[in-house]
Amino acid sequence: DQQVKQNSPSLSVQEGRISILNCDYTNSMFDYFLWYKKYPAEGPTFLISISSIKDKNEDGRFTVFLNKSAKHLSLHIVPSQPGDSAVYFCAASARLETTGTYKYIFGTGTRLKVLA
Template sequence: DQQVKQNSPSLSVQEGRISILNCDYTNSMFDYFLWYKKYPAEGPTFLISISSIKDKNEDGRFTVFLNKSAKHLSLHIVPSQPGDSAVYFCAASAGMDTGRRALTFGSGTRLQVQP
């Protein structure tokens, strides 16, 4: 099941620079998208979300962009900090109208921010 794909298993950036994490989806029914950060031996931590009626949502250093026609979303972290080093998961759900809430996760991208 590859409905949500994160094609880059890892990404390394310098502290202070921009980190861009990408996610593609195939299910056109998805209408709500989320990014989670995960440290080893911990649960996913919610970062930011976006509904399909928007193309951008910003929260501090984190911005999510949604391109519905391309079925693509990205997470921008500016400026990147060493504490941002973690695995980032993209997730999607298809239920704003129907009430369905099951999240479908991508495989994750490991971000390493070099000091």
């Protein structure tokens, strides 16, 4: 049961254009969402996050949009650069009632290739 899904396994974009990566989730208990960037054989690197009380968060070239009613979030990268080529994972977090701690569930990843 994949609670966090990234339906596009790969995406190619020209340098300078916008990259849009999508993520869908099923559990309405998720209230905090994150995007990570991952290079081969390295750990995921945190990029940007958004709380469920917001619908947009921006940090430089990266903007995350959250549509709670659709249980959908997206990451926009503008302008895309060749160095952005990596696998991008979205993650959703919920508070565990039993322990008061937080759980992070990852999507399946989207491989972004930015063409020079």
